[in-house]
Amino acid sequence: MTAELVVFFALAALAVAGAVSLILQRHPIHSALSLIVVMAALAGLYLLLEAEFVAAIQIIVYAGAIMVLFVFVIMLLNAGVEERTQLSSMARYAGVPLTGVLLVVLTFHVARASAAMTAAPLTEGMTHKVALLLFQDFAFPFELTSILILVALLGATVLAKRDS
Amino acid sequence: MVPISFYLVLSAVLFGLGVAGFVFKRNILTVFMSIELMLNAVNLAFVAFSRALGQVDGQVFVFFVIVVAAAEAAVGLGIVIVVARNRQSLNVERINLLKL
Amino acid sequence: MNELAAQHPIIVVGLVKIAVLLFVLLTVLAYLVWFERKVSAHIQSRVGPYRVGPHGLLQPLADALKFLTKEDPTPAGADRFVYFLAPLLTMGLGICAVAVVPFGPGTIRIFGQSTPLVVADVNIGLLIIFALTSLGVYGVALAGWSSDSKYSLLGGLRSSAQMVSYELSLTLSVVGVVLLAGTFSLREIIMAQSGTTWGFLPRWNLFSPTAPQVLGFFCYFIAAVAETNRLPFDLAEAEGELVAGFHTEYAAFKFGMFFVGEYAGMVTVSFLAVILFFGGWLSPLPTGPHMAWAIYLPAAALGLAGLSLIADAVRYWNISGRITLSMMGLALGAIGILCTREGVRELVQGPFWFLLKVFVVLFVYVWVRWTLPRFRYDQLMAIGWKVLLPASLANVVITSLLVVARS
Numbered sequence: 132m133t134a135e136l137v138v139f140f141a142l143a144a145l146a147v148a149g150a151v152s153l154i155l156q157r158h159p160i161h162s163a164l165s166l167i168v169v170m171a172a173l174a175g176l177y178l179l180l181e182a183e184f185v186a187a188i189q190i191i192v193y194a195g196a197i198m199v200l201f202v203f204v205i206m207l208l209n210a211g212v213e214e215r216t217q218l219s220s221m222a223r224y225a226g227v228p229l230t231g232v233l234l235v236v237l238t239f240h241v242a243r244a245s246a247a248m249t250a251a252p253l254t255e256g257m258t259h260k261v262a263l264l265l266f267q268d269f270a271f272p273f274e275l276t277s278i279l280i281l282v283a284l285l286g287a288t289v290l291a292k293r294d295s
Numbered sequence: 296m297v298p299i300s301f302y303l304v305l306s307a308v309l310f311g312l313g314v315a316g317f318v319f320k321r322n323i324l325t326v327f328m329s330i331e332l333m334l335n336a337v338n339l340a341f342v343a344f345s346r347a348l349g350q351v352d353g354q355v356f357v358f359f360v361i362v363v364a365a366a367e368a369a370v371g372l373g374i375v376i377v378v379a380r381n382r383q384s385l386n387v388e389r390i391n392l393l394k395l
Numbered sequence: 396m397n398e399l400a401a402q403h404p405i406i407v408v409g410l411v412k413i414a415v416l417l418f419v420l421l422t423v424l425a426y427l428v429w430f431e432r433k434v435s436a437h438i439q440s441r442v443g444p445y446r447v448g449p450h451g452l453l454q455p456l457a458d459a460l461k462f463l464t465k466e467d468p469t470p471a472g473a474d475r476f477v478y479f480l481a482p483l484l485t486m487g488l489g490i491c492a493v494a495v496v497p498f499g500p501g502t503i504r505i506f507g508q509s510t511p512l513v514v515a516d517v518n519i520g521l522l523i524i525f526a527l528t529s530l531g532v533y534g535v536a537l538a539g540w541s542s543d544s545k546y547s548l549l550g551g552l553r554s555s556a557q558m559v560s561y562e563l564s565l566t567l568s569v570v571g572v573v574l575l576a577g578t579f580s581l582r583e584i585i586m587a588q589s590g591t592t593w594g595f596l597p598r599w600n601l602f603s604p605t606a607p608q609v610l611g612f613f614c615y616f617i618a619a620v621a622e623t624n625r626l627p628f629d630l631a632e633a634e635g636e637l638v639a640g641f642h643t644e645y646a647a648f649k650f651g652m653f654f655v656g657e658y659a660g661m662v663t664v665s666f667l668a669v670i671l672f673f674g675g676w677l678s679p680l681p682t683g684p685h686m687a688w689a690i691y692l693p694a695a696a697l698g699l700a701g702l703s704l705i706a707d708a709v710r711y712w713n714i715s716g717r718i719t720l721s722m723m724g725l726a727l728g729a730i731g732i733l734c735t736r737e738g739v740r741e742l743v744q745g746p747f748w749f750l751l752k753v754f755v756v757l758f759v760y761v762w763v764r765w766t767l768p769r770f771r772y773d774q775l776m777a778i779g780w781k782v783l784l785p786a787s788l789a790n791v792v793i794t795s796l797l798v799v800a801r802s
Contacts, residue, residue: 139301147305147309151312153316153325159325160537160540170335173338176305181346182346182354184354184519185357187519191566194529196559199533199559202537206536206551207552208376210322213320226319233314233315237307237310241300241303245300258518258519261358276362286369287370290374
């Protein structure tokens with residue numbers, strides 16, 4: 132039981148607990164907090180996989196900006212606890228066993244297909260390599276994403292304006 | 296050394312939980328967050344594969360997925376705000392008619 | 396203990412460093428409050444805390460006791476879990492950032508294992524500090540929302556919108572430094588600033604020969620003051636504005652946690668400013684055979700401080716104050732003499748210059764707070780988006796042009 136395995140299981144348990152809590156919580160703000168816990172656990176897993184730049188970007192952008200946007204919208208819309216309707220109760224009773232089946236099937240096939248893979252030996256300077264790849268091979272998609280963000284910015288501004 | 300299949304199994308579990316949340320939750324914001332959970336699970340699979348194959352392309356893809364998720368969250372939440380203002384409710388069952 | 400440390404070096408040495416750093420940091424934070432009160436008092440031509448211990452030095456202890464023993468009411472409609480989580484987040488994240496700050500170049504031996512003067516020597520130290528700063532928005536937003544009060548909600552929304560806006564300029568203003576150093580690792584950013592130009596001007600990033608980061612430093616400092624919700628950008632939590640903003644409904648211990656978190660953020664930002672723009676633990680004096688006496692400067696400074704404390708103790712108004720001050724002066728003098736010894740001399744150089752520069756930056760922080768009036772909220776947001784963001788972007792463009800042109 133190496134230290135790496137212990138850390139992996141701790142972070143994986145945290146991620147799964149956060150995901151289960153996301154589904155089970157009744158108030159959207161608690162679901163948002165659970166999702167932030169999942170993202171933090173995933174950032175820890177990226178660090179374990181030696182992808183330190185991706186881990187930092189995950190915290191700064193995903194957990195630190197996108198989820199802040201979610202929390203703001205929940206605060207602005209004054210979202211309350213979810214109501215229990217007939218449809219949702221039926222969905223719960225039929226859905227939980229079906230979810231279990233989906234999880235078991237997915238996990239079984241993924242585990243069987245990838246059991247033969249082994250990890251490559253350690254390398255250094257991941258951030259440097261990511262930067263080289265991003266600005267040389269993937270330079271065109273990189274510029275396209277900047278246009279995408281501009282479009283999203285304009286769209287969000289137009290959508291959220293009140294009719295005046 | 297943690298076998299890569301462990302990471303892929305975790306990614307599959309998180310993806311399955313995201314699908315469950317997407318299908319069964321009634322609040323539109325929680326549905327949106329389940330979509331983000333699915334995207335995160337896929338990111339984990341990308342990074343795990345990038346480590347297993349020794350190439351950095353997986354991490355570059357994760358970068359793009361995060362950027363696209365940011366743009367999608369911004370526009371999606373704008374739509375949610377407009378819909379919530381018009382229907383006065385965040386319940387998905389009340390937003391199932393095209394006409395107001 | 397040495398065998399345990401040899402078997403699990405990372406865990407044992409790490410725990411010892413964390414414990415020591417945590418203890419020192421919390422004490423420094425408490426005395427930062429004292430420092431601010433004294434400086435603000437002298438700026439306003441009064442004396443400040445003077446009675447609780449000599450020169451008010453026991454005032455932080457009295458404040459801590461007050462925070463611990465006050466009544467702790469919770470609003471009736473508050474969401475309990477989030478209400479308790481918010482100050483914990485603010486304080487915890489504020490304290491965590493010090494883990495990646497390198498205090499000096501040397502190594503010390505803990506239980507037989509030799510280790511550098513930093514808790515976690517990662518090669519993305521800068522990004523980790525920014526990650527912790529981005530997560531700090533949650534403490535404010537969740538505190539404002541969970542208090543179930545209009546003032547808190549409005550104050551929380553305003554504060555978090557302000558923090559998110561200035562975070563952009565904060566991270567952009569640092570890109571110039573990263574371009575000059577070529578790495579995110581804090582230790583290597585400091586190493587890239589060693590040496591002198593023209594023999595006497597240190598090669599700090601502020602006066603770098605390739606691209607002087609003056610605009611970058613000003614953008615960084617203004618964004619940092621706004622990010623930590625300090626005057627002149629503290630409209631959301633000022634007295635007389637929205638009652639007290641997002642921490643209206645917090646009392647006693649939880650308010651103390653917010654307080655500690657705010658000052659921890661101040662200290663983190665000052666650490667980063669010194670590392671990025673002022674050369675970290677590098678000495679401002681040029682090194683060379685004719686400057687060998689500079690190695691005794693820490694000892695001399697400590698000795699001088701001890702002597703001045705003893706001189707002040709001679710005419711202090713209180714007998715217990717006189718005794719305490721003279722004993723403190725003697726202790727400082729003894730530490731100064733300790734710093735002239737062989738091994739300690741080299742070890743203490745880095746931390747001495749680093750802490751001296753951080754002290755100057757913190758003084759400027761406190762000085763700015765008690766001198767300038769505060770901005771209105773719309774002026775604040777206008778400055779963040781219309782002035783600082785274009786200035787930081789201009790800094791990035793100019794620095795990259797200069798770096799490419801001179802390479």
